[in-house]
Amino acid sequence: MTTKPPHIGILVGSTREGRFADRPVNWIHGIASKRKDITVEMIDLRHYPLPFFNEAMSPAWAPPKDPIAQRWAAKLATLDGLIVTAAEYNHGYSAVLKNALDYAYKEFARKPIGFVGYGGVGAARAIEQLRLVAIELQMAPVRNAVHIGLVEFLGIWQQGKTFDDYPHLDQAATGLLDDIAWWSRVLKVAREVDASRSASNAA
Ligand SMILES: Cc1cc2nc3c(=O)[nH]c(=O)nc-3n(C[C@H](O)[C@H](O)[C@H](O)COP(=O)(O)O)c2cc1C
Numbered sequence: 312m313t314t315k316p317p318h319i320g321i322l323v324g325s326t327r328e329g330r331f332a333d334r335p336v337n338w339i340h341g342i343a344s345k346r347k348d349i350t351v352e353m354i355d356l357r358h359y360p361l362p363f364f365n366e367a368m369s370p371a372w373a374p375p376k377d378p379i380a381q382r383w384a385a386k387l388a389t390l391d392g393l394i395v396t397a398a399e400y401n402h403g404y405s406a407v408l409k410n411a412l413d414y415a416y417k418e419f420a421r422k423p424i425g426f427v428g429y430g431g432v433g434a435a436r437a438i439e440q441l442r443l444v445a446i447e448l449q450m451a452p453v454r455n456a457v458h459i460g461l462v463e464f465l466g467i468w469q470q471g472k473t474f475d476d477y478p479h480l481d482q483a484a485t486g487l488l489d490d491i492a493w494w495s496r497v498l499k500v501a502r503e504v505d506a507s508r509s510a511s512n513a514a
Contacts, residue, residue: 316349317391317495323355324408325398331468332396335427335459338474339394342484348492352390356411359383364413371416380414387418392425392495393450394487397437399430404437412444420449421502423494425487426456433458451494455486 321340325332336353343351359379366375375381398405412419424445428434435458442452457480459467466472474480 316347317492317499318350318352318389319343319392319394319491319495320354320387320390321351322393322395322408322411323353323357324396325405326355326357326360326407330398331429331464332398334467334474335429335457336396338480339396339427339457339484339487342481343394343488346488346492349392349488349495351394354386356407359386359411361410361414364410366414369416370414375414377414383411384415384418387415390418390422391499392423392491393419394425394427394491395441397426397428397434397441399428399432399434399437402436404434404441408441409444412448416448419445421498422450423453423491423498424450425453425491427459427484427487428456429459429464431461431464433460433464451498453487453490453494455483455490457483457487 321336321343323332323336340351340353343349359382361379361383362377366377366380367373370384375384395408397408400406426438426441428438430437438456445452459480463477463480466476467474
């Protein structure tokens with residue numbers, strides 16, 4: 312059965328010019344890449360400039376025709392889980408992130424997802440909504456998240472502070488990564504069992 316550690320995508324959930332997202336994504340990537348129980352890869356939605364969803368059918372029923380969407384789905388298929396940086400826009404999550412989530416389906420299924428949010432209340436409202444969306448994509452949203460609240464957000468963005476000035480964020484990152492590592496390991500094995508059963512039924 313499985314030998315390689317689960318491979319986790321760290322997705323930058325904002326694409327706008329001047330985004331804050333680069334700070335948290337680099338920070339969580341730095342911490343996650345030191346771990347032995349997962350491997351990580353940064354994935355930037357700027358490299359997947361998807362049109363507004365315009366397919367004839369949901370990707371749950373038919374693969375997208377758009378070539379960027381096909382590339383996006385192929386990348387997702389290589390992952391065993393996702394960590395997403397979540398900006399909060401008007402108490403929700405970014406439209407670009409929702410569009411990307413709508414453009415794939417089976418590539419998300421039965422994999423864990425966790426969040427690093429930032430904003431007035433650490434993007435808590437956006438993350439709660441993302442958890443609901445993730446369930447419909449058949450993902451397993453994990454409990455622990457990183458919430459970079461207003462003080463830390465402004466400190467890092469405008470006052471020359473760094474993540475090292477806020478050790479509680481490191482603790483939160485460990486909780487998130489422990490959850491992602493556990494769920495991705497367990498679900499990877501379960502998906503592999505399913506795949507080998509399907510293969511032997513087909514033979
Ligand atoms: C349209 C818009 C709506 C926003 N609404 C919220 C909000 O509801 N809550 C919040 O904490 N921050 C809000 N903000 C501030 C964002 O948290 C801040 O701009 C952050 O840098 C956005 O992430 P990004 O720079 O990675 O895109 C809003 C920003 C924009 C542009």
